Amino acid sequence: MPKAYPYVGPKEIAARASGSVPGTVFSSADDLAAWVQAAETSRGRVTAMFVVDAAGRLRLADRRSEHVACAGGSPVLAAGEITLSIRAGRVVAEGVSNQSTGYCPEPESWPAVSAALAAAGVEPPEGYSTELSFRRCPRCDQINVIKDQLLECAVCGSALPMAWNLGPATEV
Incomplete structure (x- = not known):
């Protein structure tokens, strides 16, 4: 059974994030590829903030935003950072971490990430590349x-x- 992690970070950050637009939900490889292409840097990859919301959906936001904003203030199944690129026309998850001091998800949150990536059309790696x-x-x-x-x-x-x-x- 997956756990839902509440926001545990500073209240001031949650207050600043309240009312902001949650991260973009991805449920298809084409939508995710378009987002990566629009956001990628000159190195051909993008590192973004992610959460897996309570419905198991992958949400992405700019790396400079806050996880609590990406999640719309709601509890999450997982949170961290992800580096994505496009190779041979497919989105590839080059690295995924559970680095979120706002939600502090356990390493055991990985199955939720794996399922959300698969649902978004990305073959998930074997686990977190950086596990905190x-x-x-x-x-x-x-x-x-x-x-x-x-x-x-x-x-x-x-x-x-x-x-x-x-x-x-x-x-x-």
Whole structure:
């Protein structure tokens, strides 16, 4: 069962994002290819922000936007960054991460990404190319990215919990 991750980032960012247009939904390879071609850089690829919404749909937005805006403020099944290019007329996912400090999705969110990419006509990679784990410090409330398996708050030095603890993720 997939989990739906609530927004856990700063309230000011959510407030700024409220009322903005959510990310574009993609459900066909042709629509996604047109978006990539319009957005791609001189290197022939585009890195974008993505979410998989609660309905399992892939949503993309400019990398400089916020995940909470891309999701329309709603909970997501996954969030992160994706690098796309077009090779031999097909959209290719060159890299996908779960890098979102607004939603902090667990690495276990990958199946939702894989299914959303497949539904949008993109063969998904085997998993996240960059996989992050997040924890909230119970002492100072800071969100931490876990590095080198060190469960220690980067701000106050307190021990971090073994399990994901960023919000009331619910099964959908």
